[in-house]
Amino acid sequence: MDQDTLQAILREAVRGTVAEVIQLLLHLDQEAFLRENGGRKNGHYRRTLQTRFGQVDLAIPRDREGRYYPSFFVPYQRRLVDVGEVAIALYASGVSHRKAAEILGLLLGHRYSHETLSALTDQVLEAAEAFRRRPLPPEMAFVYLDGLSLKVFQEGEGVVRSSVYVALGVSPEGERRVLGYWLFPSENATSWEGVLRELRERGLERVLLFITDGLPGLAEAIARVYPLAQWQRCVVHGVRWSLGQVRPRDRALFAEELKRVYEAESRAEALKALEALREAWGARYPRAVGMWLEDSGAFLRFYEYPRELWGYLRSTNLMERFIREVRRGTKVRDHKFPSEAAVYKLLYLESERQETRWGERRLKGFGEAREKLEKMLEERYGPLTQRLTQNS
Template structure:
């Protein structure tokens, strides 16, 4: 048994690419940092945004390898976790209030919705509300990017969809692999198949903001800035 780490990237033009996969004993931020270092060494030097779940230590791991990149915590994971913490009778109304945060038309409106969340639920579920406030920077990071991309950037849904496709293609649940090499081979073959399907299916919305994203990359990774801030 082990954890399969998968890194999926999206270019400014909306082309999805499997950056790599690793079979490791368990999932941890320390292991993810090693994965990130390998990606850096392989030549992936400019990243605007990492989107992950809320694994403890993940932000620090990203900062150590990609200090100029931003970090977005998956809103879907946070919502599911929040709803699991409350009474059944409160879930529908709380879900509506949470949607007011990540479904707002701007960061300003999202922060206003956070204030309403505190007023409505702060006394009943103080730790839940505090977690949203304490992590608001990472939860609302997607608002820094073009609005047409928000549905992609606020969650790990693209990755989860890819994992489902891999499972469907390889039927991993029905197999027992005696050696790690067999897992790598199946993942490689399935990744190749998926990338072939993606070749003519760029994600919607990226084409119209491609120049904006490329400009953000140039500005953030200007040679002088990169030299001053990167820590190897």
């Protein structure tokens, strides 16, 4: 392949990337407009835009009232894309500052240093801090707690491994919300208790169920801060740990019998299946089986809630989907960050992006279960209006 052909191929690939970036900005711009001004989406119209790499076809979003027009499409202006907006969108998508500078250079025909791009994305730090400290609704049906590990540069220590804590709430209506994110040196129950107390201070007082992994001391920390809430231990984490205690040749059969426990039609049937598991495997794998026997109440707590929601409550999978998206943004950085501020920037941008997506539809099953959940909250905590009056 000669050099001219290769350049043409690369140019076409970059043109496609340019179109994707601008299309993403259009989506974010309209979402911001509708949040501020109200209104509803109303499809799109087609428009072409000339760039350094040729013409790109775009779908320009519309609103029903006809008030929205892309804020960065200024008539007769030579540059139709705002550098800061593109930089932030690229950073949120997991592109490093250095790579983002290269893309902007190709897109706009001007060279930008990665230091300049870092300064542009720093404008989100104030918004990120406000997001972390924003007041919370007084109640959530369910709260998921989980974390991930990252490498962060610390002055005087170099690059050290740190733990990101994330709290995700689901309302009785099925609306998801990032309640907060925190950075700590390691994951432990003491730090989680501090997180829980902060959630309470920011307004979250009524929770039916916390869903977490089996971190030692976490259940006790939840009980101290939210004594009326219940705890569900993640079944998926439990299965993974148990299978790690089982010989490879026995894993398929063990997993099948274990599945009968957490996929039973009722708690009574689950307990029968658990007894069958003990009889079949207890002598051979006492630790793997013993954990389920000892924590059966926490593993099977979801049976006390509406059947429509069991799939959400058995595990932290709902949270892990969010964390998976965060990891996509860290992967290109080799999970390394130059500062804590850089971590908070990424977490904020991903939280905003996900909450925008979640706002378009609620979780299935909550429409049928909403009244049951509200009744459970009232029975456990009293009427919400009464509680708010007492606290004011």
